[in-house]
Amino acid sequence: GDYSGHYRPQIHFSAPVGFINDPNGLFLDDNGTYHLYYQYNPTDTIAGNQHWGHATSTDLYTWENQPIALAPDNSTSFIFSGSIVIDPNNTSGLFPNQTNGVLAYYTLDGPDQQTQDLAHSHDGGYTFTKYANNPLIAIGSSQYRDPKVLWYAPAQHWVMVVAYAQEFTIEILTSPNGLDWTFASNFTHHGLLGTQYECPNLVEMPMQGSDTTMWLLYISINPGAPLGGSIGQYIPGAFNGTHFSAVDAAARIADWGKDNYAGQFFSNIPGTQDQVSIAWASNWQYTNYVPTGPAEGWASAMSLPRVNYLRNATRTGYTLVSLPYGLEGLKGKEAVASNEDLGGNGTLLADLSDGSGAFMIDVNMTGLNLTGLSNTASVNFTIMASGSGEAINGGTFMNADATTWVDRGRIQGWSNIYYTDKFSTAYVVEDSFDFQVIVDRSMIEIFGLEGEKSATLVYYPEALLDTVIVRTGGLNEGVSVSANVYSLEGTWG
Ligand code: FRU
Secondary structure (H helix, E strand, C coil): CCCCCCCCCCCCCCCEEEEEEEEEEEEEEECCCCCEEEECCCCCCCCCCCCEEEECCCCCCCEEEEEECCCEEEEEEEEEEEEEECCCCCCCCCCCCCCCCCCEEEEEEEECCEEEEEEEECCCCCCEEEECCCCCCCCCCCEEEEEEEEEHHCCEEEEEEEEEEHCHHHEEEEEECCCEEEEEEEECCCCCCCCCEEEEEEEEECCCCCCCEEEEEEEEECCCCCCCEEEEEEEEEECCCCCEEEEECCEEEEECCCEEEEEECCEEECCCCCCEEEEEEECCCCCCCHHHHHHHECCEEECEEEEEEEEEEEECCEEEEECCCCCHECCCCCEEEEEEEEEEEEEEEEEECCCEEEEEEEEEEEECCCCCCCCEEEEEEEECCCCCCCEEEEEEECCCEEEEEEEECCCCCCCCCCCCCCCEEEEECCCCCCEEEEEEEEEEEEEEECCCEEEEEEEECCCCEEEEEEECCCCCCCEEEEEEEEECCCCCC
């Protein structure tokens, strides 16, 4: 593939050609290779003709595109989203002489119904055979999809979560062998509904600052998200092998931007370790209209790989922390621009025109005192295209609370009725705050308060964004603000 195009992300995954949506089958194999499969239309730059594309990586940034992993057998049954597990103990009986057997669960979207089907791989996830006795689960529903499977060690059984999309129900099933599935429970009508539940994940996660783990049910909703179209939400809780119970009645959104959907967590990472996820960085409202297809022959990219755990946050309670996975390796040795103390009224300017088009802004504040500050107390950024005058603006107002905002409205390359431009969120802040902004040609991700919240947005500029200005204004005496801008090395050659 040609990854040199003007819109092409340089550190994010996108397919060589064609359209992608949900990440599927994410798993870490026992050799340390991460496998990313994805909803793939190899023949057009709009959604449809669903296959599972495939790519592998050892660092989640440097990807090797692999041959298509799963293709439909005919033109009326498509390979929809699903998940992968390794079957080291050969519970399925499909892998008599190996410990790296791979089970891929997917929804077969047929003309009359959506069924849960299986494919197995005997070469570690590179080639697959469809299971002879498919479907595994067929109930005659046309809205029943996206199986995510895990091994629940305490009960020595497999667990599947799957969505009854239009009934706002996540079904939990169990199986001794990964082939025969029994209903265990339903979890229904929790949090935001939108008009459908899709792509559930059930994950065990470490709690920050403790030796315990908690469970997380992650559900994607589409359409009808609070900001329009599609978004992910998550529910912290407890799981006993058959039933999930939420810790409270809150609805918690996974991203305050508009382009983060169908997030999936890698399997084969123990629940006591930080979990790793990737989401589709687009929105069903406008994904079929973005300009990358006509201009460059590809459409949609994945979010940054994220590190995740749970934090019991001040006042808001259990919160999914999401931070960029191991970006250190892509950072230049030295910052392009750096100021260890911008103070309450300072400016930092960075020229990134020599770089890949991918870069990072890192701001850290200590000694904050938000009492009595004016409404304009802030640390803001402008990310400009010197070639066109376009810009993304954003930052954080630091007064009664910390409100982070971003505005993609001064990007002129493309627009759409649903492509809204201004977003914000608020944090409970004590005496410190931090945020990181990662920019990659047509994508921006913002992380704040040690990953407590994140925003993912796409944009399509006429010229490359190549200049960063960070400005502090009106902050209190005694505050210390460090700002660093790093160039990120592209991983697509
Ligand atoms: C979510 C989704 C899934 C489905 C897949 C089809 O984005 O609608 O529910 O399996 O995409 O591509």
